[in-house]
Amino acid sequence: MRANLVKKQRVIPGFGLTMGYSLLYLSLLVLIPLAGIFLKTTTLSWAQFFETVAAPRALASYRLSFGASAVAALLNAFFGFIVAWVLVRYHFPGKQIIDAIVDLPFALPTAVAGIAFTALYTTNGWIGRWLAPLGIKVAFTPVGVILVLTFIGLPFVVRTVQPVLQDIQPDIEEAAAVLGARRTQTFTRVLLPMLWPALVTGFAMAFARAVGEYGSVIFISGNMPMRTEITPLLIITKLEQYDYAGATALAVVMLLVSFALLLLINTLQWWTRRQRV
Amino acid sequence: MLRHKAQSARSVSARVRTEPRAVRIVLILAALGFLALFIFLPVVIVFVSALQKGWQFYLSAIGEPDALAAIRLTLLAAGIAVPLNLLFGVTAAWAIAKFDFKGKNLLITLIDLPFSVSPVVSGIIFVLIFGLHGWLGPWLDQHDIRIIFAVPGIVLATLFVTFPFIARELIPLMQAQGIDEEEAALSLGANGWQTFWRITLPNIKWGLLYGVILCNARAMGEFGAVSVVSGHIRGLTNTLTLHVEILYNEYNTAAAFALASLLAFLALVTLVAKSIVGWKSQQQLKAVEQSPPGRKPYEN
Amino acid sequence: MRIEVQNMTKRFGAFTALNNISLQVQTGELLALLGPSGCGKTTLLRILAGLEFSDAGSIRFDGEDATGQNVRARRVGFVFQHYALFRHMTVFENIAFGLRVRPRSQRPARVEITEKVTNLLRLVKLQELAQRYPAQLSGGQRQRVALARALAVEPRVLLLDEPFGALDAKVRQELRRWLRRLHEEIHITTIFVTHDQEEALEVADRLVIMNSGEIEQIGTPEQVYHHPANAFVFHFLGDVNLFRCRTENGYPLIIGHVTPEQPGEAEENVAEKAFVRPHLFNISTQAHGVNEIKGKVVHINPAGPTVKIEIMSEWGEIVHAHISQEQYAELQLCPGAQVFLQPKQMQIFPD
Numbered sequence: 001m002r003a004n005l006v007k008k009q010r011v012i013p014g015f016g017l018t019m020g021y022s023l024l025y026l027s028l029l030v031l032i033p034l035a036g037i038f039l040k041t042t043t044l045s046w047a048q049f050f051e052t053v054a055a056p057r058a059l060a061s062y063r064l065s066f067g068a069s070a071v072a073a074l075l076n077a078f079f080g081f082i083v084a085w086v087l088v089r090y091h092f093p094g095k096q097i098i099d100a101i102v103d104l105p106f107a108l109p110t111a112v113a114g115i116a117f118t119a120l121y122t123t124n125g126w127i128g129r130w131l132a133p134l135g136i137k138v139a140f141t142p143v144g145v146i147l148v149l150t151f152i153g154l155p156f157v158v159r160t161v162q163p164v165l166q167d168i169q170p171d172i173e174e175a176a177a178v179l180g181a182r183r184t185q186t187f188t189r190v191l192l193p194m195l196w197p198a199l200v201t202g203f204a205m206a207f208a209r210a211v212g213e214y215g216s217v218i219f220i221s222g223n224m225p226m227r228t229e230i231t232p233l234l235i236i237t238k239l240e241q242y243d244y245a246g247a248t249a250l251a252v253v254m255l256l257v258s259f260a261l262l263l264l265i266n267t268l269q270w271w272t273r274r275q276r277v
Numbered sequence: 278m279l280r281h282k283a284q285s286a287r288s289v290s291a292r293v294r295t296e297p298r299a300v301r302i303v304l305i306l307a308a309l310g311f312l313a314l315f316i317f318l319p320v321v322i323v324f325v326s327a328l329q330k331g332w333q334f335y336l337s338a339i340g341e342p343d344a345l346a347a348i349r350l351t352l353l354a355a356g357i358a359v360p361l362n363l364l365f366g367v368t369a370a371w372a373i374a375k376f377d378f379k380g381k382n383l384l385i386t387l388i389d390l391p392f393s394v395s396p397v398v399s400g401i402i403f404v405l406i407f408g409l410h411g412w413l414g415p416w417l418d419q420h421d422i423r424i425i426f427a428v429p430g431i432v433l434a435t436l437f438v439t440f441p442f443i444a445r446e447l448i449p450l451m452q453a454q455g456i457d458e459e460e461a462a463l464s465l466g467a468n469g470w471q472t473f474w475r476i477t478l479p480n481i482k483w484g485l486l487y488g489v490i491l492c493n494a495r496a497m498g499e500f501g502a503v504s505v506v507s508g509h510i511r512g513l514t515n516t517l518t519l520h521v522e523i524l525y526n527e528y529n530t531a532a533a534f535a536l537a538s539l540l541a542f543l544a545l546v547t548l549v550a551k552s553i554v555g556w557k558s559q560q561q562l563k564a565v566e567q568s569p570p571g572r573k574p575y576e577n
Numbered sequence: 578m579r580i581e582v583q584n585m586t587k588r589f590g591a592f593t594a595l596n597n598i599s600l601q602v603q604t605g606e607l608l609a610l611l612g613p614s615g616c617g618k619t620t621l622l623r624i625l626a627g628l629e630f631s632d633a634g635s636i637r638f639d640g641e642d643a644t645g646q647n648v649r650a651r652r653v654g655f656v657f658q659h660y661a662l663f664r665h666m667t668v669f670e671n672i673a674f675g676l677r678v679r680p681r682s683q684r685p686a687r688v689e690i691t692e693k694v695t696n697l698l699r700l701v702k703l704q705e706l707a708q709r710y711p712a713q714l715s716g717g718q719r720q721r722v723a724l725a726r727a728l729a730v731e732p733r734v735l736l737l738d739e740p741f742g743a744l745d746a747k748v749r750q751e752l753r754r755w756l757r758r759l760h761e762e763i764h765i766t767t768i769f770v771t772h773d774q775e776e777a778l779e780v781a782d783r784l785v786i787m788n789s790g791e792i793e794q795i796g797t798p799e800q801v802y803h804h805p806a807n808a809f810v811f812h813f814l815g816d817v818n819l820f821r822c823r824t825e826n827g828y829p830l831i832i833g834h835v836t837p838e839q840p841g842e843a844e845e846n847v848a849e850k851a852f853v854r855p856h857l858f859n860i861s862t863q864a865h866g867v868n869e870i871k872g873k874v875v876h877i878n879p880a881g882p883t884v885k886i887e888i889m890s891e892w893g894e895i896v897h898a899h900i901s902q903e904q905y906a907e908l909q910l911c912p913g914a915q916v917f918l919q920p921k922q923m924q925i926f927p928d
Contacts, residue, residue: 009630010376011648012459013469018372022384025365029436030390033402036412040405079311086308090301098309100552104316106491107544107551109498111518112537115525116319119326119534126322151315183296212395215500215518219525232397236505239401244410251398262393266386457661460628463648464655465675465730475678479665 037255040248052249061231068142068230069210072149077203080157081195087158088165105154110215117148118220140222145230148216153206160202164195164272197275201268208261212254320541327538330531338535346512347520347536350431354503354516355496358435362492366443367485371477374451375459385448391440399437400505403430426508431516434502439492446488450481453562483558490554494547498540578639578733578766579604580625585634587620594620595631596790602734602768607760609781610770613813617790618770619658619738625768626736627651638733654727654765656737660719662711668722669707672697675730697725700759717748728763737769741776753780774814778802786810808926811852818896820870822851822925829925830868834894852924856883856899859919862908870918872896874910888916 041049052058086092087099105113121128121138131138138144168191176186214232221228229237231254238247295301328335338344369388373381391399405411407424417424424430458480462472478485500518507514509523517536524533580602587595594617602608610618623629625636627648635644643651663671672694676685685693698704701721711719720740727735740756741749757780760767771777777784778798786793786801786809793813794806805811812819820831829851864871872888875895884905888896898918900908910916 009645009647011463011628011630012375012456012472013463014371014473015376018368019376019378022365022369022372026369026384026387029433030440031387033406033437034390034394036406037398037402079307082304083308083311086305089295090305092305096552098312100548101312101316103548103551104320104544107494107498107547108320109500109518109537109540109544111500111521112323112498112540112544113319115521115533115537116323119322119530120318126318147315151319154315208393212393212398213501214395214397214504219522232395232501235397235401239404239505242410244405244408247401248405251401254395254398258393258395258398262386262390265393457657457659458663460648461655461657461661461663461726462674462678464626464628464653465678465726466649466652467674467678468649471678475674476663 034255037248037251040244041252044245044249048245049249052246053253057225057229058231058234058250060226061229061234064142064145064228065211065231068145068149069207069213071146072153072210073203073207075146075150076153076157076206077199080154080202080206081161081199084158084161084165088162102158103155105151110152110213111219113148113151114216114219117144117151117216121147121220139220140224140228142221142228144220144222145217145228148220149210149213152213152216153210156205156209157199157202160198160205160272161195164198168194194275197268197272201265201272204261204265204268208258208265211257211261320545323534323537323541326530326534329534334531335535335538338532339539341532343512343515344520344532344536347515347517348539350428350515351497351517353428354432354435355493357432358439358496359489359493361436362439363443363485363489365440366447366488369444370447370451370481371473373448374454375456388444388448389441391437396438396499396501397505400434400502403433403437403506407433425506426510427514430506431503431514434506435496435499438499438502439496442492442495443485443488446484446491447481450484450558450562451477454480480561483554483561487551487554487558490547490550494544497543579637580734580766580768581637581640582621582625583635583637585621585624585631585636587617587624587629587631593790595624598634598790598792600785600792600795602766604766605764606766607757607780607782608768609777609784610768610787611774611777611784611813612772612787612793614772615789616787618772618785618787621787622736622738622768622770625734626653626655628655652730652733654730654732654735656720656723656727656735656740658738658740658742660711660723662719662722662726664711667708667710668698668703668714669694671711671722672726672729674726693729697729700728701725715748716744717752720744720752724759728765732765735765735767737767739771740769741771741773749776756780778814786813788813805924808850808852811924811926816855816897818853818855820851820853820923822849822923824849828868829923831870831920831923833892834890849925849927851920852926853920853922855885855897857921858898858900859921860886860898860900860904860908861917861919862910862914864917865919868919870896872916872918874912874914874916877905877910877912879905886910888918890918 044052083102087095087102118125118139120126121131121144123129123132123137123139125139128139136143138147172190172194173186176190177183181189212232214230214236217230218233221230221233223229223233231250235247235250235254238244238250296304369384373384404425406413407417407430408414409418409425411425414425424433458476459472462476467475498518499516500522503516504519504522507516507519509515509519511520511523515523517540521533521536521540524530524536580600582598582600585595585598585600586593596617598617598621600621610621612618620629624631627643627646627650631644635642637643638651663674666674673690676690676693679685694707695704698707701724703718703721703725706714706718711722714722724737724740741752744752753776756769769780778801781798783795783797784801785795788809794801794810796804796806801810802814805814811817819834821833822829822831824830829849831851870888870890872890874886875889876887878885879902882902883899884902886898886900888898890896896918
């Protein structure tokens with residue numbers, strides 16, 4: 001790249017300026033701060049690091065964060081697939097509005113979602129009051145965490161499956177039917193394999209988003225250590241107790257998980273694109 | 278006769294491609310039920326709870342000085358973050374879409390990075406740099422500069438979490454458009470700026486606006502990252518979302534929901550604007566797809 | 578304007594697009610760069626425009642060095658293969674663009690711009706479509722807008738990249754003749770790139786035939802068609818049958834086939850390859866004895882101005898022959914008939 005910058009004459013102007021500014025801004029705002037957190041962990045010894053990240057309270061928080069995120073992403077994969085299917089395949093009144101409203105979790109601040117869900121599911125809330133007599137508690141339990149995380153990740157599966165479904169040409173299903181496949185066979189053997197990469201990608205994106213979520217969860221979880229405390233909250237708790245080393249160690253764990261998920265999602269997207277060609 | 282045949286052929290094809298009526302209805306109801314439970318009800322309860330004590334209370338909750346200060350701070354943070362990230366988005370997209378260089382995919386991944394970082398972690402990285410116990414903390418303290426638990430920290434955190442929004446809208450759009458029109462403009466004697474303002478910008482304006490809308494929504498609604506750096510000082514370092522939290526934790530539910538309804542309203546406006554602009558931007562992209570493939574930047 | 582290209586070389590990574598090319602273009606000439614795809618013709622055109630830069634060699638415009646000049650300074654008119662019209666501007670605005678972006682001191686007054694654009698619209702016969710957008714035009718109309726837009730800046734040379742490539746056959750025919758007439762009218766030095774030999778032969782004053790980054794031959798249509806410099810040119814300029822031949826008593830004698838895919842496999846005593854165009858055969862049902870190919874008719878296509886016949890030769894390969902409708906009626910050929918082919922004219926190139 002450097003050789004190009006120095007030697008080659010470019011026809012379209014502005015490469016040096018735009019590339020230079022982009023790299024500078026990216027480095028100052030994103031890369032250097034992110035590198036800083038890894039540098040900070042090096043001030044911790046391995047023993048200290050493990051003591052923090054493998055403490056029972058931390059382990060319990062991982063269980064909740066990853067477990068609830070996985071369940072939420074599964075719910076989203078299932079219902080998101082149905083929503084995408086219905087939006088692409090069927091006609092019903094108000095479809096345009098429904099289609100637009102799927103993106104609401106992207107637009108609604110997470111804190112607002114958090115207090116809204118809490119209000120709905122407390123024992124005297126609109127939904128909670130019907131569940132309480134049945135002995136089902138949602139607010140301030142892991143179930144509540146799963147619900148808000150489902151909300152947060154809702155658009156991902158719909159928005160990854162929808163375009164792929166839209167691209168499937170009618171003649172593929174017609175071909176399957178002509179060859180004697182029943183509708184269910186066409187679905188399981190022809191359509192589902194074509195949609196699978198997009199579905200898995202959507203699942204991974206919803207999961208990745210849920211793992212890092214903070215704003216909506218803290219209202220409904222009740223934040224009880226060992227029971228309903230997610231990892232991001234544990235980080236904040238440590239920060240408020242001026243345990244910077246502990247907070248950093250946990251943040252690094254979260255970052256590494258995010259990077260791994262990002263890598264996975266990039267690979268999955270590459271897979272989806274290859275299938276679509 | 279012929280027409281009748283054509284029609285029946287089409288309906289056969291439609292039958293091949295769809296499910297029995299009962300299955301369709303069940304699926305539609307399942308989808309609508311899911312969306313009602315997870316999207317419709319939460320939005321409705323925000324507005325209902327906001328008005329539970331009447332309009333009088335609602336208006337006074339919003340007009341309260343701390344609330345106004347929070348609104349002002351939110352507008353300020355978004356007012357700084359959106360233009361800066363817009364500038365970055367345009368320059369990054371120009372560099373990436375109009376030229377070829379090694380490491381382009383890596384650069385795109387790095388730009389997307391803030392999306393995959395937990396908001397809490399996004400806040401912490403700035404605390405570790407500018408906080409009292411951070412790298413630059415002691416020096417900043419000596420010079421009496423406050424970043425963490427002050428407005429600059431909130432702006433920085435907002436910048437970070439909204440960093441990729443505009444770039445990631447523009448990069449694929451500009452890549453799809455290629456460099457043909459820019460080359461044509463240059464061959465007709467236009468200079469770089471003229472080419473950008475008169476040719477490139479009109480071609481990307483809807484995609485750009487789409488990115489701005491998303492960026493703004495996130496900037497105004499961000500909670501986790503600003504929560505870490507804010508310090509929660511009422512009237513000073515509380516954004517709208519943080520103020521909602523404080524009121525809620527003080528069991529002032531009606532006031533919390535009153536402010537939350539502003540944010541929910543903003544979200545609805547965002548959705549409407551996004552739908553309109555998204556549709557326009559699709560048209561723009563379709564125009565590209567219909568016209569012949571543009572020349573991609575060549576390895577130079 | 579006179580253009581001189583000297584020792585031009587251009588590489589893209591490991592691929593050599595142009596290998597030490599030299600070329601002169603005379604003022605007012607209409608020149609075609611002809612060759613198969615990937616031969617470097619478009620690269621050469623883009624280098625002339627300043628849209629790409631060579632690794633070695635020089636360009637002179639009217640004797641003046643232009644090698645390092647950027648695209649703005651060169652004042653060339655470039656018509657892009659896919660036109661590259663500005664989507665968000667009307668036809669009028671597209672054509673006016675080059676005048677409007679001039680520095681204020683050189684920019685014509687508003688009235689002048691309008692007048693000039695109107696004249697150009699008349700020249701390309703698009704007066705009625707001035708307020709349309711590119712998306713509302715047909716391919717041929719877009720092509721003419723692109724041309725008018727390039728001419729508006731009064732370029733010193735007009736460069737066209739596959740100007741008719743994206744059009745359907747009928748429109749292409751019309752536009753070719755139109756371009757020819759237009760060139761006679763305005764007489765600007767013009768270079769166009771094409772992979773269609775018919776188009777190049779019909780339109781151009783001179784052809785530059787290129788192959789794998791090198792120039793195979795430069796000449797008028799007459800020269801290159803009747804006196805091809807080498808086997809490639811002969812092959813490229815029209816349908817051809819390829820034979821092995823041997824020189825006997827100073828005369829070449831066909832002794833078999835060379836399939837183009839394996840030309841290197843010729844036997845040692847075979848010195849040469851003979852090329853025969855399909856329309857240059859004497860075809861008869863009786864043997865005459867000298868330098869003849871015996872074969873059986875396999876397929877006849879009588880549709881069109883000539884009758885196209887496929888003959889399986891005694892050596893087991895297909896030979897293509899074209900004969901006139903009159904001759905076809907006379908011979909009363911049908912599939913299976915035995916025929917003798919005698920080349921009226923052969924082109925011999927050393928292997």
